[in-house]
Amino acid sequence: MSKKKASFTAQGLAYMRAYHAMHDNPKIFDDSLAYHLFTEDERAFFENAWTQVPKLYDPERAASLPDRAAAIAWTLQTITPGPSMTLGRSRYTEENLEKAVGQGSKQYVILGAGFDTFVFRRPEMLEKLQVYEVDHPATQAFKRDRLAKAGWEQPVQLHFVPVDFEQESLAEALTRSSYDPQARSFFSWLGVTYYLTRDAVFTTLRTIANLAPAGSAVIFDYLDTDAFIPEKAAKRVKILIRDTRQVADEPMITGFDPSALAADLARLGLRLQENLNPFDIEKRHFRGRKDGYYPCEHQHYALAVVE
Ligand SMILES: C[S@@+](CC[C@H](N)C(=O)[O-])C[C@H]1O[C@@H](n2cnc3c(N)ncnc32)[C@H](O)[C@@H]1O
Numbered sequence: 001m002s003k004k005k006a007s008f009t010a011q012g013l014a015y016m017r018a019y020h021a022m023h024d025n026p027k028i029f030d031d032s033l034a035y036h037l038f039t040e041d042e043r044a045f046f047e048n049a050w051t052q053v054p055k056l057y058d059p060e061r062a063a064s065l066p067d068r069a070a071a072i073a074w075t076l077q078t079i080t081p082g083p084s085m086t087l088g089r090s091r092y093t094e095e096n097l098e099k100a101v102g103q104g105s106k107q108y109v110i111l112g113a114g115f116d117t118f119v120f121r122r123p124e125m126l127e128k129l130q131v132y133e134v135d136h137p138a139t140q141a142f143k144r145d146r147l148a149k150a151g152w153e154q155p156v157q158l159h160f161v162p163v164d165f166e167q168e169s170l171a172e173a174l175t176r177s178s179y180d181p182q183a184r185s186f187f188s189w190l191g192v193t194y195y196l197t198r199d200a201v202f203t204t205l206r207t208i209a210n211l212a213p214a215g216s217a218v219i220f221d222y223l224d225t226d227a228f229i230p231e232k233a234a235k236r237v238k239i240l241i242r243d244t245r246q247v248a249d250e251p252m253i254t255g256f257d258p259s260a261l262a263a264d265l266a267r268l269g270l271r272l273q274e275n276l277n278p279f280d281i282e283k284r285h286f287r288g289r290k291d292g293y294y295p296c297e298h299q300h301y302a303l304a305v306v307e
Contacts, residue, residue, distance in 0.1 A: 275302050
C-alpha cells in the first residue's frame with residue numbers, strides 16, 4: 001500500500017460492514033458503529049459505486065433490478081466477495097476471542113486493524129483485556145482522526161501501535177508499547193496476508209510464536225493458491241484480485257496451500273488448531289440465510305496456537 005495514504009480497502013471493508021449492519025437481517029456480524037466513521041460524501045461515494053457494479057457484471061439482469069437498494073444488495077451479497085469475507089472472519093474472530101478471554105487471554109492484538117470498532121462496540125470485554133491496534137501509520141492516523149471527529153471516548157485499555165511492516169518488525173513495534181510478553185495474548189490478522197509476500201507472512205507468524213507465551217493464539221484468513229490461477233479461480237475472486245490491484249492500488253499477491261499449512265506453521269512454533277474452508281464457513285455462518293450472502297470462494301480461516 002501507499003506509504004502516505006490510508007488503506008482504501010480498509011475503508012471499503014468497514015463501510016461494507018456498516019451497510020450490512022444498517023440493512024441486513026439476520027446479521028452475520030453486527031458492526032453497529034462503523035457507519036459513524038464515514039462522512040456523508042464517503043457514504044455516497046461507496047453506495048454510488050456499488051450501484052454501478054451490476055451494470056458492469058450482468059447488464060441484462062441489472063436492467064431488471066427495481067431500484068438502487070436492490071442494485072446495492074445484489075452487489076454486496078453476491079457479486080463482490082468483500083462483505084462475506086469481512087463479516088464471516090470478524091464474527092469467527094470475536095467468537096474465538098471470547099473463548100480465549102475465558103481461558104485467560106489478557107491482551108488482544110489486532111494486526112492491520114483498519115477501521116475495526118471492537119473496543120467501542122464491546123466495552124464489557126475491556127474489563128479483562130488490553131487492546132493493541134497495530135496498523136500502518138497512514139491508516140492509523142486517518143482512523144484516529146475519524147475517532148476524534150466522532151467524539152468517541154477512547155478507553156484506557158486501547159493502545160495504538162503504528163508500524164509499517166515493510167520497515168519495522170512486529171516485535172520492535174510492540175516493544176515500544178506497553179504490550180506484556182508474559183501475558184497470554186490473542187492476535188487477529190484479518191484481510192492482510194493476501195497483500196504480503198509469503199516470507200513476510202511467515203516472519204510475522206514466527207514473531208508471534210516467539211513473542212507470546214504458550215497458549216496464546218492467532219487467527220488469520222488467507223486465500224488458497226487456486227485463487228491466483230485464472231483457470232481455477234472463481235469469477236468474483238478473479239475480479240477482486242484485478243480490482244484491488246487496479247482500483248485500490250493494494251495488489252493481492254499471495255495464497256497458501258491449505259493442506260500444507262499445518263506443517264508450515266509447525267516449523268514456526270504454531271499448532272494449527274482450525275483451518276476452515278469455504279464449505280466449513282458456510283455451515284457455521286451462512287447456512288439458512290434467505291438473502292444472497294455466501295462465503296468467498298478460496299478464503300480460509302486459520303486458528304493457530306503458540307506451542
Ligand atoms: C484489507 S485492510 C483490512 C483491515 C481490517 N483488518 C479489516 O478486516 O477490515 C488491510 C490492512 O492492512 C494494513 N497494512 C497493509 N500493508 C501494511 C504494512 N506494510 N504495514 C502495516 N499495515 C499494513 C492496512 O493499513 C489495512 O489496515
